[in-house]
Amino acid sequence: xxxxxxxxxxxxxxxxxxxxxxxxxxxxxxxxxxxxxxxxxxxxxxxxxxxxxxxxxxxxxxxxxxxxxxxxxxxxxxxxxxxxxxxxx
Amino acid sequence: xxxxxxxxxxxxxxxxxxxxxxxxxxxxxxxxxxxxxxxxxxxxxxxxxxxxxxxxxxxxxxxxxxxxxxxxxxxxxxxxxxxxxxxxxxxxxxxxxxxxxxxxxxxxxxxxxxxxxxxxxxxxxxxxxxxxxxxxxxxxxxxxxxxxxxxxxxxxxxxxxxxxxxxxxxxxxxxxxxxxxxxxxxxxxxxxxxxxxxxxxxxxxxxxxxxxxxxxxxxxxxxxxxxxxxxxxxxxxxxxxxxxxxxxxxxxxxxxxxxxxxxxxxxxxxxxxxxxxxxxxxxxxxxxxx
Numbered sequence: 543x544x545x546x547x548x549x550x551x552x553x554x555x556x557x558x559x560x561x562x563x564x565x566x567x568x569x570x571x572x573x574x575x576x577x578x579x580x581x582x583x584x585x586x587x588x589x590x591x592x593x594x595x596x597x598x599x600x601x602x603x604x605x606x607x608x609x610x611x612x613x614x615x616x617x618x619x620x621x622x623x624x625x626x627x628x629x630x631x
Numbered sequence: 632x633x634x635x636x637x638x639x640x641x642x643x644x645x646x647x648x649x650x651x652x653x654x655x656x657x658x659x660x661x662x663x664x665x666x667x668x669x670x671x672x673x674x675x676x677x678x679x680x681x682x683x684x685x686x687x688x689x690x691x692x693x694x695x696x697x698x699x700x701x702x703x704x705x706x707x708x709x710x711x712x713x714x715x716x717x718x719x720x721x722x723x724x725x726x727x728x729x730x731x732x733x734x735x736x737x738x739x740x741x742x743x744x745x746x747x748x749x750x751x752x753x754x755x756x757x758x759x760x761x762x763x764x765x766x767x768x769x770x771x772x773x774x775x776x777x778x779x780x781x782x783x784x785x786x787x788x789x790x791x792x793x794x795x796x797x798x799x800x801x802x803x804x805x806x807x808x809x810x811x812x813x814x815x816x817x818x819x820x821x822x823x824x825x826x827x828x829x830x831x832x833x834x835x836x837x838x839x840x841x842x843x844x845x846x847x848x849x850x851x852x853x854x855x856x857x858x859x860x861x862x863x864x865x866x867x868x869x870x871x872x873x874x875x876x877x878x879x880x881x882x883x884x885x886x887x888x889x890x891x892x893x894x895x896x897x898x899x900x901x902x903x904x905x906x907x908x909x910x911x912x913x914x915x916x917x918x919x920x921x
Contacts, residue, residue: 599874631892
């Protein structure tokens, strides 16, 4: 592919799932259809989701990764085994 | 005369009236409530001699606003079992959302229990926490990968002498704290003296700590519990700014214990571990890799 600006040779890169063509000569970048929107969406997610603050009193090295959205099992408030565990030896 | 009839007779002798109600509890323990009186037949496996000073300790003035006092400071006998007699209290309802439970009250009571000078009490045996973890692991019958993982996590628990913090002198410790160990009379009080004794009080915080580390107890609830304990001057975690220095080992042990109990329960009921129970096994896996 030729650079539409300087007619230099364009090289293809993949960056985080975004398909980019960059000109070897003028370093200009060409995006495929929809790739600009993908970049904008990734930027929004980056700014919108700061990591949750760590708990005040910390946790053990082997603790579940709280707050990542994957470690907790908090949807079990009335599950029999959880309630049973709270109330028994 | 059967054990249940004997217990009913004991309850009546201490003023219990009405229909006796047997409360579901551990299979080796019988708890009967008759009106305002509760009679407990302790496990035949338990040491009745160790129970005597524990019941007398609960009867002493030094713990009167912290622990439920027995109606009878002596240990009785019925059907070959040690029997104790207590006033009835209102337990926490298991139908309510656990987040609404009095976590702060429980923490404050533990902080006050740990602060009771041992000199005000009869000489007590060691608190039962560490022995419980060992017993739970010993009760697992199978030898599959999950059982092997739990046994390995238990075997690799750091020895007390190799811990990075110096042990505190032994303090009054409940030995088996969970939400079922709170009853309300005119205030919330701790119950169950079976594991009461001299020990490392961090073990009393270790079960909620293990739930938190397994991703089961919400961080906000854990912070309410731990924050209330620290704010009440609870001595279990030392003066440093990292409570996990002293919590780490007992919380590992309780994670192993809870996982072992889950495996035994699932085996008895002929089913696989559910998601909640499996998260304890996952925590054991993280422990052996830590």
